Amino acid sequence: MKQLIAGAVFVAVAPLAMADNGGPAGCGVGTAIVFPDASAWPEHVLAATTNGSSFNTSSMTSGLLNCKSAGGPLQMSQLFMDDNMDQLAMDAAKGEGETLAALAELMGVQAQDTAAFNRTVQANFDKMFHAEATSGTAHQALTAAMANNAQLQKYLG
Numbered sequence: 001m002k003q004l005i006a007g008a009v010f011v012a013v014a015p016l017a018m019a020d021n022g023g024p025a026g027c028g029v030g031t032a033i034v035f036p037d038a039s040a041w042p043e044h045v046l047a048a049t050t051n052g053s054s055f056n057t058s059s060m061t062s063g064l065l066n067c068k069s070a071g072g073p074l075q076m077s078q079l080f081m082d083d084n085m086d087q088l089a090m091d092a093a094k095g096e097g098e099t100l101a102a103l104a105e106l107m108g109v110q111a112q113d114t115a116a117f118n119r120t121v122q123a124n125f126d127k128m129f130h131a132e133a134t135s136g137t138a139h140q141a142l143t144a145a146m147a148n149n150a151q152l153q154k155y156l157g
Helices: 002-017 029-034 041-053 056-062 072-094 098-106 111-123 135-147
Strands: none
Touching (some): 072 135, 111 135
């Protein structure tokens, strides 16, 4: 079930996390190599088609071929928290649950570190989910808690 939730999150937030590209055809092979000086609309269409049918996803996530980074797992986890604060708070209080597991998976936490992630979130519940908390402040508290945990620091990039 957590794979289904994580997959749904990726599909839902992918358009929101698109890489900044600076041109009408987007970024990728078509813009950077095949049609680098495109000026007419047919060239832009062909460049966009080439971008879409080549390695554009890799270019966007890696920052290659004129693509700026899409933000990676930390930005995706922020968007996930925007949409799932209430359920995440309930899971965080228990130190387990599908929403917490989906967040860990979305952040790339490996199976051997999941228990440490769950304990860290539960131990920092009051910092993450206080009365005035927003998804942004909860995410900041989460990343700060992970930064203070030697086992979880590697997931912060």
